[in-house]
Amino acid sequence: MLIPQTSTSLIETLRLRRQQLANLINFPAILWSGSNSSRNFPANAFPFRASSHFLYFAGLPLSKAAIRLEAGKLELFIDDPSPSSALWHGEMPTREEIAQKIGADVARPMAELESWVEDVATLAVQDAATWTQQSQLLNRWVLPQSPPQGIDLELAKAIVTLRLTHDQAALTQLRKAAAVTVEAHKAGMAATPKAKLEAEVRAAMEGVIIAHNMTTSYNSIVTVHGEVLHNEEYHHPLQSGDLLLSDVGAETQTGWAGDVTRTWPVSGKFSSTQRDIYNVVLAAHDACIAKIHPGIEYGDIHLLAATVIAEGLVELGILQGNPQDLVEMDAHALFFPHGIGHLLGLDVHDMEDLGDLAGYEEGRERSDRFGLSYLRLNRPLRAGMLVTIEPGFYQVPAILNDANVRSKYQNVVNWQRLSEFADVRGIRIEDDVLVTEIGSEVLTAALPNSSSAVEDLVSC
Amino acid sequence: MLIPQTSTSLIETLRLRRQQLANLINFPAILWSGSNSSRNFPANAFPFRASSHFLYFAGLPLSKAAIRLEAGKLELFIDDPSPSSALWHGEMPTREEIAQKIGADVARPMAELESWVEDVATLAVQDAATWTQQSQLLNRWVLPQSPPQGIDLELAKAIVTLRLTHDQAALTQLRKAAAVTVEAHKAGMAATPKAKLEAEVRAAMEGVIIAHNMTTSYNSIVTVHGEVLHNEEYHHPLQSGDLLLSDVGAETQTGWAGDVTRTWPVSGKFSSTQRDIYNVVLAAHDACIAKIHPGIEYGDIHLLAATVIAEGLVELGILQGNPQDLVEMDAHALFFPHGIGHLLGLDVHDMEDLGDLAGYEEGRERSDRFGLSYLRLNRPLRAGMLVTIEPGFYQVPAILNDANVRSKYQNVVNWQRLSEFADVRGIRIEDDVLVTEIGSEVLTAALPNSSSAVEDLVSC
Numbered sequence A, B: 001m002l003i004p005q006t007s008t009s010l011i012e013t014l015r016l017r018r019q020q021l022a023n024l025i026n027f028p029a030i031l032w033s034g035s036n037s038s039r040n041f042p043a044n045a046f047p048f049r050a051s052s053h054f055l056y057f058a059g060l061p062l063s064k065a066a067i068r069l070e071a072g073k074l075e076l077f078i079d080d081p082s083p084s085s086a087l088w089h090g091e092m093p094t095r096e097e098i099a100q101k102i103g104a105d106v107a108r109p110m111a112e113l114e115s116w117v118e119d120v121a122t123l124a125v126q127d128a129a130t131w132t133q134q135s136q137l138l139n140r141w142v143l144p145q146s147p148p149q150g151i152d153l154e155l156a157k158a159i160v161t162l163r164l165t166h167d168q169a170a171l172t173q174l175r176k177a178a179a180v181t182v183e184a185h186k187a188g189m190a191a192t193p194k195a196k197l198e199a200e201v202r203a204a205m206e207g208v209i210i211a212h213n214m215t216t217s218y219n220s221i222v223t224v225h226g227e228v229l230h231n232e233e234y235h236h237p238l239q240s241g242d243l244l245l246s247d248v249g250a251e252t253q254t255g256w257a258g259d260v261t262r263t264w265p266v267s268g269k270f271s272s273t274q275r276d277i278y279n280v281v282l283a284a285h286d287a288c289i290a291k292i293h294p295g296i297e298y299g300d301i302h303l304l305a306a307t308v309i310a311e312g313l314v315e316l317g318i319l320q321g322n323p324q325d326l327v328e329m330d331a332h333a334l335f336f337p338h339g340i341g342h343l344l345g346l347d348v349h350d351m352e353d354l355g356d357l358a359g360y361e362e363g364r365e366r367s368d369r370f371g372l373s374y375l376r377l378n379r380p381l382r383a384g385m386l387v388t389i390e391p392g393f394y395q396v397p398a399i400l401n402d403a404n405v406r407s408k409y410q411n412v413v414n415w416q417r418l419s420e421f422a423d424v425r426g427i428r429i430e431d432d433v434l435v436t437e438i439g440s441e442v443l444t445a446a447l448p449n450s451s452s453a454v455e456d457l458v459s460c
Helices: A008-024 A052-058 A085-089 A095-102 A110-116 A128-138 A150-164 A168-194 A198-211 A272-291 A298-315 A323-328 A403-408 A415-419 A451-459 B008-024 B052-058 B085-089 B095-102 B110-116 B128-138 B150-163 B168-194 B198-211 B272-291 B298-315 B323-328 B403-408 B415-419 B451-459
Strands: A029-032 A038-041 A066-070 A073-077 A106-108 A221-223 A243-248 A260-265 A386-389 A392-394 A426-428 A431-435 A440-442 B029-032 B038-041 B066-070 B073-077 B106-108 B221-223 B243-248 B260-265 B386-389 B392-394 B426-428 B431-435 B440-442
Touching: A008 A052, A008 A066, A008 A073, A008 A095, A008 A150, A008 A168, A029 A052, A029 A128, A052 A066, A052 A073, A052 A150, A066 A110, A073 A095, A073 A110, A095 A106, A106 A110, A168 A198, A168 A243, A168 A260, A168 A431, A168 A451, A198 A221, A198 A243, A198 B198, A243 A426, A260 A426, A260 A451, A272 A298, A272 A386, A272 A392, A272 A426, A272 A431, A272 A451, A298 A323, A298 A386, B008 B052, B008 B066, B008 B073, B008 B095, B008 B150, B008 B168, B029 B052, B029 B128, B052 B066, B052 B073, B052 B150, B066 B110, B073 B095, B073 B110, B095 B106, B106 B110, B168 B198, B168 B243, B168 B260, B168 B431, B168 B451, B198 B221, B198 B243, B243 B426, B260 B426, B260 B451, B272 B298, B272 B386, B272 B392, B272 B426, B272 B431, B272 B451, B298 B323, B298 B386
Parallel strands: A073 A106, B073 B106
Antiparallel strands: A029 A066, A066 A073, A221 A243, A243 A260, A386 A431, A392 A426, A431 A440, B029 B066, B066 B073, B221 B243, B243 B260, B386 B431, B392 B426, B431 B440
């Protein structure tokens, strides 16, 4: 385990975070870090990822640890490295050394945790060994798939309040994740002319992330079939008329995520149909970012994207009618079936382990409208929030070939005209946007997104 | 899910494997494939890895599937893709299409599995969602950390018998894994002169694996601190006097593993002390491989490595005494504290999910001798087995600075002489060796290992 350079600022950051928590709840909380999940046999594990809630208050990706937070105090529970572990894992920091790094008030072995569980709230960690331990120690089920209840729910709401907006320490990490993510995308574009398979472009992109000693914040999408929204296959050959859609993000060592999508022509040159649609998506992207400021409803940003896309498609002759009416009947969602974005932080969909508790303002629920049901964020924005803006255009066969859909929208889609855009299967343009006091700042702005700039990056 | 090109040979291979199983057991077995393990929130999962036992008999990395094997028959249980999944995951193959690919006799939805569980044996899958389901359906605990018992143990022994030696289809996959692993190591050596951090070399190596649309078969070790045996940190700077130890392997899409280690000088040139020790390790490596043939005890191969290392260290003046006596008192293990290797197949430590059932001949148990306790394989070798040969030399502080160790071995180690080799912290040379009818074949032989050839690959 690498312990980054001590900094009083880490200690101070963590102290402030738990002080803020103490202002919101008046009961103790224990947050577990989690342990490795096994891959094909117990000793062959997936890379360890600490729980995001733990990382927020403990600052370090410690394995098999827990912290107890009460009234601004930090108690660390972790075992000292075993003597035999030095052979396999080298000299590891002791409990006391770790406690000092993070400014813990007390440090105790894990076995003592059971004496400190009375009336504590917690949040479920993903790996079974840990949620089993949580459930046993607290004598109630603590399950990652079940929404928190009672004081756990109170704790969750308090943590959401804190994590919704980012402090300076978080922003420093998020900027690092954004910078490496940008570099990865540039490497992917540069690698495209010589690549024969999607996998080769993915390798160039993830290579940048690995070289910076970071990890991907989610499973990369690098595909010429952008119409498959969660495409995690990389075996397709790159053909010169294809668009390559890459949704790849870096995550720093303490867990902060980047999340960027670019779509570029394999040949280095958009066809005129590809460029037309690209510019529609980019117009939606730019319009949304221009509107971001404290107080605006994120749902309105989504509807703005829908409107700009509808307008663009009307202009191209693909949709017919008044753009506002088209959006009201969800015609834009034929081609843009997902939400305009989501919260970004320690998780790429930040705090999605808590369901919609973070994404949706209290009292709001998901819409059952086709064009809104996938919206992950529905709150007024506040300074310090980080969100993605990621409009797209896709020709999804499951949608466009559906008989009910075709009949419902037969008069608003010019299917003949649409067929001329067959070389545009999927386009998405996604950036990470910080809400500031005066508007917004695009953390990933160093990555160009105009069609000509993208072409230049592919060809250079 | 990508379904590789149909081949009657896949169907035929699977038919032969289950026919062989039917010759060994007279009760039905159900093998589950497993499901994704979550990372930081349920929808952000680690890449899916199917259970190796399932892969052996089903051939494809299907998620959330099970197969029932009885008397040579193959019954597939898997759900058809849901209509809504087409939006997110594209067109997926149907149950019937998958059944056809693998030559299943029958295909049924998962919900029917509960009608087919009477008197069946199984083996635990690693992810909690699946072993929970296994336990519920079979009405007994099926746990990945507990050794199989009763008919599960009989099933495990039968599967070990099959998987201990590799058929042609397995070897085709293992050769592919070996070839990409070799290429990854060459890329790592070539990237070293320009790299400033371990992470950058790791990126070059894993980039090759990703570009071939494969994954790593275990978490890579790429370190200038080879003396930390399971070092999974990559942040150290590369300095010109350092040796870089890289233990990195590729895994094919159907799960077959490569596992290779090379150690090279960051500067492209071994120091004379580094070259001396390197040649001792290489001599052990070569002597072991030369001895491999059907019938030889793998434990004897381990002792041969120990002897050659002891001889070499006596010649260099680091150890003092008769090499045989030194090995008997485990003096070699001061510098070579692990086993000479292990089985390799669908798992990098093949079938280690079954404890020592595969590694140790029935009736044998781990030695408690310091020099033998970490030996993972203790069986007579047979044609068709694939093993690693991986001798090493390490200056592990936890061993060499231990007061008891120093006192026990004070007369056999020339500590003064040893101090002259301070620039050799860790060296390992590992290849994948197939036992053949007439001796052995090194599947990773395309990767040179002489000190001068390694220097050439770093400098070129």
